Amino acid sequence: MPDSYQSVRNQFGVGKSTVGAAVIQVANAITERLLLKVVTLGNVQVIVDGFAAMGFPNCGGAINGMHISILRPDHPGSQYINRKGYFSVVLQALVDHKGRFTRINVGWPGKVHDTRIFRNSGLFEQLQEGTYFPDQKITFGDVEMPIVILGDSAFPLIPWVMKPYTGSLDSSQELFNYRLNKCRMVVVCAFGHLKARWCS
Incomplete structure (x- = not known):
């Protein structure tokens, strides 16, 4: 169950800054040691076949962004206020046909737009180079x-990113x-499952 720094501080008899430092250390350890073992591309052909069965050919994933609420940062706080x-x-994620x-x-x-985050990501660079x-x-x-x-309409339309048509559409569009x-x-459902875990 989620808890506050204050509560953890009281339970273990340590300072709030010690709790904060421990959280950062654990997050860094997860990122460095576990992330690449848990979040992986997997079998591309299985993913492509999965999306094809759902109606979209030669698709390797669906991408979206989600806002994770935080406490007001000390500085520069205004950059962290979303729309x-x-x-x-922002958590931006690519998922496979099963939402993994x-x-x-x-x-x-x-405050940063999904397009800017995407264009500055390692994923974008690998897709651009054709190595992902x-x-x-x-x-x-x-x-x-x-x-x-x-992606949704927030993402750029480029040869390896598909997004919906907008405006007046014909039947094929x-x-x-x-x-x-x-x-x-x-990807929307994957975020929904993630939020449900945080809330439970």
């Missing part, structure tokens, strides 16, 4: 399509949006 008006850091986290980026201030997924393309008409990831959004729901 909904509370202090947060395959890549995460966490810690950007809540295998070079596996499929052809539609005369267009070659690499393995793509699915509506079908595209329906399939993309159906597959993208796995």
Whole structure:
């Protein structure tokens, strides 16, 4: 069950700053020793086949961002106020067809837009270089399509990131949006499960 620094301080008879330092040390140890063992890409073909079965071909993941509420930082606090008006850091994650986290980026201030976070991530760099997924393309008409990831309208439209059409849509664009959004729901549900864990 979540607890405050004050409560932990009282339970163990240590200073609040000691509790804070211990939390940072544990977080760093998890990041350095466990993260790459727990959050991994896995079998790309299984992921691609999973998204294809859901209606979107040659897809390697769905990406989204989530705000994690934090206490007001000492400085520069205004950078951490998100568009909904509370202090947060952003967790941006890529998940597979089953909603398992395959890549995460966490810690950007809540005011920062998803596009900026994405463009400054190691994932973006690897996707740009073509080193994150295998070079596996499929052809539609005369267009070659690499393995793509699915994002919402906040993400840039580039050859390896698909996002929904906007504006007045014809029936084929509506079908595209329906399939993309159906597959993208796995990341929304993954965040929902994560929030449920925090709340329980």
